[in-house]
Amino acid sequence: MDDIARVRRFNRTVTERIGALDDGYLARGRPLGQSRLLWEIGATNGGGAELRALRERLELDSGYLSRQLRALEGDGLVHVVPAPDDSRVRVARLTPEGVEEHAELDRSSDALVGGILDPLTERQRERLLSAMDEVERLMTASAVEVRAVDPADAAARASVAAYFTELASRFDLGFDPAHTRPTPDDEFREPHGTFLVAFLHGEPVGCVGLKLHGADPAEIKRLWVAASTRGMGLGARLLREIEAAAVRLGAAVVRLDTNRTLTEAIAMYRSHGYDEIPDFNGEPYADFWFEKRLA
Amino acid sequence: MDDIARVRRFNRTVTERIGALDDGYLARGRPLGQSRLLWEIGATNGGGAELRALRERLELDSGYLSRQLRALEGDGLVHVVPAPDDSRVRVARLTPEGVEEHAELDRSSDALVGGILDPLTERQRERLLSAMDEVERLMTASAVEVRAVDPADAAARASVAAYFTELASRFDLGFDPAHTRPTPDDEFREPHGTFLVAFLHGEPVGCVGLKLHGADPAEIKRLWVAASTRGMGLGARLLREIEAAAVRLGAAVVRLDTNRTLTEAIAMYRSHGYDEIPDFNGEPYADFWFEKRLA
DNA sequence: CCATATCTCTGACTCTAGTCAGAGAATGCT
DNA sequence: AGCATTCTCTGACTAGAGTCAGAGATATGG
Numbered sequence: 001m002d003d004i005a006r007v008r009r010f011n012r013t014v015t016e017r018i019g020a021l022d023d024g025y026l027a028r029g030r031p032l033g034q035s036r037l038l039w040e041i042g043a044t045n046g047g048g049a050e051l052r053a054l055r056e057r058l059e060l061d062s063g064y065l066s067r068q069l070r071a072l073e074g075d076g077l078v079h080v081v082p083a084p085d086d087s088r089v090r091v092a093r094l095t096p097e098g099v100e101e102h103a104e105l106d107r108s109s110d111a112l113v114g115g116i117l118d119p120l121t122e123r124q125r126e127r128l129l130s131a132m133d134e135v136e137r138l139m140t141a142s143a144v145e146v147r148a149v150d151p152a153d154a155a156a157r158a159s160v161a162a163y164f165t166e167l168a169s170r171f172d173l174g175f176d177p178a179h180t181r182p183t184p185d186d187e188f189r190e191p192h193g194t195f196l197v198a199f200l201h202g203e204p205v206g207c208v209g210l211k212l213h214g215a216d217p218a219e220i221k222r223l224w225v226a227a228s229t230r231g232m233g234l235g236a237r238l239l240r241e242i243e244a245a246a247v248r249l250g251a252a253v254v255r256l257d258t259n260r261t262l263t264e265a266i267a268m269y270r271s272h273g274y275d276e277i278p279d280f281n282g283e284p285y286a287d288f289w290f291e292k293r294l295a
Numbered sequence: 296m297d298d299i300a301r302v303r304r305f306n307r308t309v310t311e312r313i314g315a316l317d318d319g320y321l322a323r324g325r326p327l328g329q330s331r332l333l334w335e336i337g338a339t340n341g342g343g344a345e346l347r348a349l350r351e352r353l354e355l356d357s358g359y360l361s362r363q364l365r366a367l368e369g370d371g372l373v374h375v376v377p378a379p380d381d382s383r384v385r386v387a388r389l390t391p392e393g394v395e396e397h398a399e400l401d402r403s404s405d406a407l408v409g410g411i412l413d414p415l416t417e418r419q420r421e422r423l424l425s426a427m428d429e430v431e432r433l434m435t436a437s438a439v440e441v442r443a444v445d446p447a448d449a450a451a452r453a454s455v456a457a458y459f460t461e462l463a464s465r466f467d468l469g470f471d472p473a474h475t476r477p478t479p480d481d482e483f484r485e486p487h488g489t490f491l492v493a494f495l496h497g498e499p500v501g502c503v504g505l506k507l508h509g510a511d512p513a514e515i516k517r518l519w520v521a522a523s524t525r526g527m528g529l530g531a532r533l534l535r536e537i538e539a540a541a542v543r544l545g546a547a548v549v550r551l552d553t554n555r556t557l558t559e560a561i562a563m564y565r566s567h568g569y570d571e572i573p574d575f576n577g578e579p580y581a582d583f584w585f586e587k588r589l590a
Numbered sequence: 591c592c593a594t595a596t597c598t599c600t601g602a603c604t605c606t607a608g609t610c611a612g613a614g615a616a617t618g619c620t
Numbered sequence: 621a622g623c624a625t626t627c628t629c630t631g632a633c634t635a636g637a638g639t640c641a642g643a644g645a646t647a648t649g650g
Contacts, residue, residue: 010427131429
């Protein structure tokens with residue numbers, strides 16, 4: 001059976017079995033939209049959910065949301081009050097009955113999941129759960145989109161900031177960006193270089209920069225993968241894409257430096273054809289230097 | 296993370312990624328219901344689809360179906376003609392434009408599946424597909440429902456017929472039900488015994504019978520699993536459930552006979568605590584006899 | 591041949607989801 | 621203080637999905 005048929009078959013079985021779950025049972029005699037909303041309000045811990053945040057998250061029309069809330073208020077499950085600091089903004093909060101109803105949704109969703117797991121033996125269940133984890137991880141990985149972004153762009157800035165924070169927590173001696181060799185934005189812009197950011201659901205979850213040095217080898221810098229998306233091969237993907245960009249921009253060889261505490265990265269460089277070379281840039285925080293000749 | 300959270304997480308990722316597929320793109324500017332219908336008509340090979348069959352399969356109201364078909368007819372994608380043999384029945388058939396549109400749906404669905412697979416490396420893709428197969432198999436397994444059924448019931452008859460057909464094709468010397476020791480329905484009815492059938496989507500996909508012999512060991516017979524549902528542990532499940540039924544009906548020991556060509560069954564009996572014993576019933580088609588003491 | 595059942599179609603509904611254009615209140619900016 | 625902006629709400633819609641009660645045509649069993 002070919003790949004596409006396998007995916008379709010998976011699709012059919014899964015939606016039939018799990019789709020029924022969401023639609024039928026979570027509704028509990030109430031329109032699905034209202035249940036979803038109730039769920040989402042209940043998921044925001046503590047002080048209630050701002051309407052504008054709900055609208056954003058569920059992508060609802062403001063009029064539509066308003067009406068849905070009124071229906072839930074009518075059922076006594078929710079009450080909507082002005083936000084304390086800004087009384088244009090309103091906040092939805094579950095009433096005690098709403099909390100109870102939310103818990104009930106929770107329970108019936110649990111029961112439905114149980115309906116899938118219960119008929120299986122312990123071993124089958126364990127295999128199903130691992131396979132689900134694998135599908136979930138790989139489908140998430142395939143939802144990641146990598147694209148070139150201006151280094152001054154908010155997503156690029158956020159990625160680099162996260163990268164520096166990560167270094168500070170991992171390096172034995174901490175990390176201070178001021179002590180590293182600085183890279184002006186322009187060096188990560190074409191034609192001097194490029195900067196790639198990986199997005200998942202619009203959030204940056206990884207980055208990598210490339211800096212050309214004329215006829216000398218180009219330099220790969222700022223390779224970062226968010227903790228939440230590790231183990232999905234995203235590092236390797238960023239490396240592949242930045243190598244492709246390097247080729248496109250005319251580099252025949254790429255180099256990079258790294259710290260001895262970044263063991264996964266070091267292993268990855270080695271397994272992707274990078275050879276260790278002597279210090280080529282005097283970077284104070286580096287312990288290893290690598291080089292790869294591109295096809 | 297507990298099991299239920301794992302399933303929910305899986306659920307969220309999968310429906311987001313694959314649900315978008317069905318809804319958004321398969322619609323192609325046409326209401327989803329009509330696309331589904333078009334798809335289903337196209338899926339029936341050759342002579343078109345009888346409306347009553349469509350109604351059954353898609354669980355549609357007859358008025359609703361009628362209107363949907365009219366809309367598709369209006370778009371020139373389908374034409375509906377009376378069935379040649381019974382002109383109360385009508386048959387929907389794709390027009391050449393309908394065939395083209397169906398192929399287009401097919402292609403765009405392929406493209407969306409491609410969108411999931413393409414960003415992955417060859418190895419990741421292979422892992423995703425195997426994990427999908429595993430999820431699909433185990434979720435199908437968990438959708439199987441086993442219940443006691445009267446041996447004269449259509450589902451029981453169909454199961455036993457399928458079982459005999461299977462035996463005929465596997466035994467070296469064929470199989471003729473007339474030559475085996477017959478079992479009147481009543482012996483598979485409580486209090487003399489019981490008969491379990493496994494259903495998947497309402498279709499019988501397995502069965503097993505139990506025949507009590509007073510203080511002597513009870514006998515397990517007619518253990519069958521449809522070819523389409525092998526490798527899901529359904530045989531073991533039927534065995535477990537019939538053993539439980541035996542205990543409930545007061546049997547302390549169960550016995551069974553089997554033919555040497557049924558190697559998977561023999562392996563299963565051994566691994567489920569059955570010990571080989573001498574011929575206890577003189578069944579002409581049997582080569583092995585097993586016994587198990589129940590807890 | 592007649593009564594009954596089967597199958598499809600039409601008309602008349604209901605519900606849910608969702609969109610769009612403002613109105614009105616509160617806030618922020620200058 | 622005055623004006624633009626932000627946020628929520630109301631009214632007035634549209635469209636899809638689905639239900640229900642027959643009507644009309646055709647088959648079938650006695």
